[in-house]
Amino acid sequence: MKYSILVNEGPYTHQASDSAYQFAKAVLAKGHEIFRIFFYHDGVNNATRLTTPPQDDRNIVNRWSKLAEDHKLDMVVCVAAAQRRGIVDEGEAKRNGKDATNLAPGFRISGLGQLVEAGIQSDRLVTFGD
Amino acid sequence: MLNIVNKSPLDRGSLDSCLQAADGGAILLIEDGVYAATKGSAGEAKLKAAGSKFKLYALGADAEARGIADRMMDGITLVDYEGFVDLVAEHNTCQSWL
Numbered sequence: 479m480k481y482s483i484l485v486n487e488g489p490y491t492h493q494a495s496d497s498a499y500q501f502a503k504a505v506l507a508k509g510h511e512i513f514r515i516f517f518y519h520d521g522v523n524n525a526t527r528l529t530t531p532p533q534d535d536r537n538i539v540n541r542w543s544k545l546a547e548d549h550k551l552d553m554v555v556c557v558a559a560a561q562r563r564g565i566v567d568e569g570e571a572k573r574n575g576k577d578a579t580n581l582a583p584g585f586r587i588s589g590l591g592q593l594v595e596a597g598i599q600s601d602r603l604v605t606f607g608d
Numbered sequence: 609m610l611n612i613v614n615k616s617p618l619d620r621g622s623l624d625s626c627l628q629a630a631d632g633g634a635i636l637l638i639e640d641g642v643y644a645a646t647k648g649s650a651g652e653a654k655l656k657a658a659g660s661k662f663k664l665y666a667l668g669a670d671a672e673a674r675g676i677a678d679r680m681m682d683g684i685t686l687v688d689y690e691g692f693v694d695l696v697a698e699h700n701t702c703q704s705w706l
Binding site: 479481486492494497500503504505507508511601602603604605606608 | 610612614616640670688689697702
């Protein structure tokens with residue numbers, strides 16, 4: 479079965495990004511496919527590579543990047559939510575005249591159409607948020 | 609439909625919204641939502657009042673993390689994350705009551 483996941487909450491907030499990650503791992507462990515993971519609202523903060531949690535804490539951002547690399551996942555960050563919160567890739571930096579980028583590996587910035595498409599193309603869309 | 613509730617009924621009205629608006633199916637309690645199923649709590653009373661309309665599930669890991677896994681109400685089934693995935697697959701639609 480084809481799953482997509484929507485993450486609406488930032489890392490280290492309550493529990494939604496942890497739940498979404500554990501759910502994604504279980505989906506893959508059961509042999510299902512993940513069509514897309516979409517990060518929206520404060521969820522876009524899951525995609526900044528500049529996060530530095532204490533060494534004895536989980537690194538939520540790196541964990542997502544590794545999951546994407548290991549399983550060739552499509553992880554999409556909403557562009558408007560990202561602009562508001564300062565999540566920037568090279569294209570957005572150029573377009574908006576920013577002097578730095580911070581998008582973590584495995585993520586890409588795109589629009590809400592990608593969420594709609596995930597809803598259409600997947601058998602199930604599961605939302606995690608606050 | 610699978611209804612997913614992730615907040616304590618003492619904190620938010622999401623369980624109330626779910627019980628009022630949803631017309632049956634299953635409820636899966638995750639994160640702080642698991643507090644609703646604590647034996648003797650107001651949440652338990654609400655879930656019991658909803659009667660046989662819903663099949664009740666809670667994420668075991670979240671109940672254990674909160675130290676209430678052994679105080680869950682009767683009639684609720686604890687599942688792990690893979691059980692969560694199965695519940696999503698078994699129901700045609702799912703709604704997270706945020």
